[in-house]
């Protein structure tokens with residue numbers, strides 16, 4: 001199906017030497033890519049080009065040869081190193097002309113702001129021959145749109161995101177929709193936890209490798225995996241229909257590890273389950289220092305089910321706030337099954353929550369021993385029926401990784417208890 005579809009190639013060129021330093025990142029292309037995707041267009045390539053004469057012309061020339069949609073952002077300012085207008089004109093092999101109305105509009109804008117216009121602002125009134133001027137109510141440099149061949153367009157957009165975004169939406173979005181063949185993208189966005197990236201890939205690759213449409217991507221961050229499938233078709237319904245049988249085939253392979261079919265975070269899924277069960281939760285955290293509570297409270301509306309937590313790093317705090325007995329801590333140590341259980345029970349009892357969840361472990365780099373190496377983490381759960389258990393994990397990596405994994409697996413444990 002994919003090969004017979006008339007796919008449109010789009011590409012973005014971000015202009016500006018500052019984005020070739022560690023200080024500044026190109027974010028405009030992320031916004032533009034999301035909008036192009038909405039229109040059914042995938043990006044083939046993007047680049048960042050410094051303010052170097054000649055370089056931009058070459059990049060634009062190449063882009064015009066290989067892509068139907070070329071978006072050039074930035075470099076529309078008044079200074080010497082703002083080269084976008086001239087470079088695109090040169091790449092197209094056409095000239096520029098100065099439009100007095102634009103200069104007058106800039107002058108008016110400056111007057112209102114109480115600033116004086118400078119001679120070099122004149123340059124911002126230069127328009128590529130054949131281009132449509134796109135008004136920029138939020139800045140001085142207008143954008144430009146030029147269809148350089150039937151169904152092919154190049155756009156020049158201002159660099160500042162607060163100018164580019166409204167301008168693109170007001171002037172380019174519907175122009176593109178009119179110009180492009182009907183094309184829709186349907187996406188499947190799954191989230192998986194409890195398996196490694198290679199395990200997930202080994203399970204689902206035999207299925208997704210059979211297709212070029214949809215396109216599949218697996219993204220992995222500490223303990224959390226995202227599976228994205230993107231199907232292209234002329235209509236949204238057709239694109240959705242491509243995904244259905246593939247999803248049906250893949251889901252059973254991932255089993256209980258597939259925690260969301262709608263791209264929600266683990267804390268969102270846990271929140272939904274608590275709301276539907278009309279239950280509440282409290283946390284007691286040692287080595288994660290509040291990470292679990294922070295994630296639970298990140299969800300809007302979490303006050304309906306998240307009562308609060310205890311950040312008990314020292315043994316004294318575990319005793320005083322969670323009523324973990326001195327004898328228990330003495331006998332088993334703070335990083336133990338018994339302590340994890342007692343902390344979860346303490347959090348639940350003190351808050352009268354339905355669920356108490358605890359994390360206690362050794363995040364390192366110091367403090368490990370042969371029996372309990374760095375990375376040892378106990379997660380305790382105390383439930384509404386008085387049941388209580390603790391699970392031991394051995395997480396890899398440095399302190400930050402261990403803490404992140406511990407937070408993830410605490411939420412994962414809660415999730416598995418709630419979904420039954």
Ligand code: ATP
Nearest residue numbers: 014016025026027028074075076077141158159160
């Ligand atoms: P102006 O009319 O304001 O001069 P311009 O089109 O010349 O606009 P630039 O001078 O290239 O734009 O960039 C202005 C500012 O916009 C930069 O300092 C930067 O902060 C921001 N900017 C430029 N390009 C991007 C980008 N791709 N992503 C995010 N921010 C950007």
